[in-house]
Amino acid sequence: MLRADLVAALTGAGHEVESASSGQAGIALARASAPDIVLFDLQLPDMNGLELCRALRASGSSRRPSLFVLSAAREEPDRLAAFEAGVDDYVVKPHSMREVVLRVRALSRRRSAAKAPTVELLTLGALRIDRAARRVAVEGSSVELTRREFDLLLRLAERADRVQTRDALVSEVWGELTDSGRVVDTTVKRLRKKLGRMGSSIKTVRGIGYKLIVD
């Protein structure tokens, strides 16, 4: 499957497409265009696909593109590593053009669906979170949070009432690059203390993780 064919097929399906022939060029293009979706092969002329994942995830965390990987590799380890690197979808060769187009469309829909309900201001009882200003207030009085504390609280608040495993929290807040020891616990501790009366709203789910309840 040639790149040109893919471009043609996706353009034909109504997508706006740009393409590059190497990893470096792709990164530069992604930086310039801020695309919704980046589609690429695991084997690139100049770099590993997973490196590309990390590079794309790193840049401009606010509007991170969805990552879509094509690969000839049948080995599952690669597949696993890809998802751990933040890949959103994954197709193993030989793949039909039709399948790729359909999946891209699905990803695209998912993105616009996920974008809509993104609110600037999150309110949960006495807790108010302004994600743009990165400010948090409990019962009106503002609370100073550090980066990790804020990100963690945001994760919990976004999925309030649902349990978040430690691993999930680590990968979302820390970005997979910690030894996943007991960092989460410590951060939760500090968070609880700073949140004062609201601190007890962060519930421990023994053996699993944490959740934020909205009394």
Added chain:
Amino acid sequence: MLRADLVAALTGAGHEVESASSGQAGIALARASAPDIVLFDLQLPDMNGLELCRALRASGSSRRPSLFVLSAAREEPDRLAAFEAGVDDYVVKPHSMREVVLRVRALSRRRSAAKAPTVELLTLGALRIDRAARRVAVEGSSVELTRREFDLLLRLAERADRVQTRDALVSEVWGELTDSGRVVDTTVKRLRKKLGRMGSSIKTVRGIGYKLIVD
């Protein structure tokens, strides 16, 4: 594809078009007309297209035109260099007239969308910013700012109270063509000093970036 054809097609699509037959003439024309978009070939009779990019970007940074490049070059390095030089869109020959017209329309839309909420005079507490005159005043007395300082302050002021990541600021003020080292920090430092009492309104958000607060 001849220049005359392009002019005809773009005019037909409702755009106001002027054209020149060399790089130097183009620069002069752009200076005189302050166009929204400049479209040109990478190979010009008298100069390199990238030089033209730089020349166009340099002149009148307040209303910088969007740059749209046509090129016969298939080598990706050129494409990369083009984006680094601040090109907004890029089409490789052979290009269909239709595609060029569509892209110009997209660029045009993007521009007017970005322009719509533009106010001439921004006032935030004791801070007054005149974007057209590129002049800033604190408590009535005017402050001399350099290009970078002004652009940075403008970015912060436009999204006052919202945290701007360093990456976002770099890409908007510097246009991605810096090593994104600690330029932002240094510029903020100089800005704070010049802003005097208002300097402390630029808050550091540790691990993220900066925001301008409006007391």
Added chain:
DNA sequence: CGGTGTCGTCACGCGTTCGCCACGCTCGTT
């Protein structure tokens, strides 16, 4: 060709943050 101003980079130093550890308590299971 020297003078001036802007801007990017670097190195240094300080304060904050954060990850880790160890100890002791709590909860769930048998």
Added chain:
DNA sequence: AACGAGCGTGGCGAACGCGTGACGACACCG
């Protein structure tokens, strides 16, 4: 009731992130 795994907590040191001053490259102007 007893035991062990899981978790809260306090404290500590290292690393990080940022402010700052200085320097040099570069463009512009006289």
